[in-house]
Amino acid sequence: PFPAADVFNILHWREAIVDSLLCCDLCGFHIPRYVENFVSAARSLRDVKLVERKPVPEAFTPFGTALAEPDMTTKLEYMGRTVNVDAFPVGTNPGYIHEMVNKPSVQQRITEIRDDLGDNKIIVSAGRVDYVKGAKEMLLCFERLLERRPELRGKVNLIMTAVKAAAGMRVYKTAQSEIEQLVGQINGKYSTLTWNAIQLFTEPIPFDDLMALYKTADIAWIPPLRDGLNLVAKEYIAAHGGENGVLVLSEFTGSAVELPDAVLTNPYSDKNMDESIDVALDMPLGEQKRRMEKMHNAVTQYDVQQWANHMFREANAVAVTSPEPEKDLVPA
Missing domain, CATH: 3.40.50.2000 (Glycogen Phosphorylase B;)
Known part of the structure; x- marks a missing residue:
């Protein structure tokens, strides 16, 4: 999970956490709300641009409950590179x-x-x-x-x-x-x-x-x-x-x-x-x-095997398309 930006930003080391995640090619969270919480926190602290948003997958209800989201950010841009974000709710067996x-x-x-x-x-x-x-x-x-x-x-x-x-x-x-x-x-x-x-x-x-x-x-x-x-x-x-x-x-x-x-x-x-x-x-x-x-x-x-397959599939897709970073991603 990832807390809402106004809660997360209480942390003294908030920038260090966000910077480390923005160094990743793919960031995964349990559900779309946690994706959006991360995106909000990142945009509040760094010059992060939204690149792509999509309707949430059918596995998630888009409305009617406290943590529902109709749409989800899937791509960000930061310091010349793409950061992919996705929801991976762990399954059982x-x-x-x-x-x-x-x-x-x-x-x-x-x-x-x-x-x-x-x-x-x-x-x-x-x-x-x-x-x-x-x-x-x-x-x-x-x-x-x-x-x-x-x-x-x-x-x-x-x-x-x-x-x-x-x-x-x-x-x-x-x-x-x-x-x-x-x-x-x-x-x-x-x-x-x-x-x-x-x-x-x-x-x-x-x-x-x-x-x-x-x-x-x-x-x-x-x-x-x-x-x-x-x-x-x-x-x-x-x-x-x-x-x-x-x-x-x-x-x-x-x-x-x-x-x-x-x-x-x-x-x-x-x-x-x-x-x-x-x-x-x-x-x-x-x-x-x-x-x-x-x-x-x-x-x-969406059992534990599908959860693992989903993560590896997205990670492999990102590995194929992501260029090498052009400069230091952590601000001085």
Whole structure:
């Protein structure tokens, strides 16, 4: 990802970063918005000229969400040379995930999870501890859900992984403490002897178990305040293989512009968060399948192999057409 120019330009070493990128023949970013953020930052600091703009590729939604862009810069000129820019959203490996989900051991784990939780709606939220991951906002929303809709108490479970971040960072310790306190507060208020509202895991879950959890979950809830892309969303979709399920996805994740059929939500708005989880819980099976099929097609068509092929293809094209620089590209 690349931040907006007014944020990026706070950095003391902003010129050094921009100059180093302008020395490249090809600069790649996850999505068109990050391309435009880089272009804006570069033009604010250096005499960079726009050479070419194009409509965004079909893989990206051009409007309707926070990070959408209808057009994207593809070529810049700086100090007599061309700098190509493009969007390369990293993909996942749907084929491998399908294999994992169909392993007998994973199928057995899926059965165990479903037997343990019965017919309850299962919501999964997976990620590491980070103050921008939206865990606090999600937990407060879940608490409001149980207060607003008491009929759901005992019938919905939130399974949350919040893997501890690197030791020694106070801001992450504070975020971890807030998550644990909120989970304890909600469980203490609403759980019963036979039902635990939230299950929290703070250590890494084995990949087999994580795939079983994705496959079993009725809803994946991914609410970051800011996230460059987010592969958990794509892994959840791949695990379901186009079958029923609902993805609730923050529109401030880069993957939101690839997955407009998710239930897109604004984690800065309590009202919007409440509406989004209601939509997910009440969505008819037919609509679930329609949305998941479209998202599965998207993550399958642009998987990790296509991502790599795209980058190498563009890099090779640039290598053929780019002349040698005529002078020092870094201003004195």
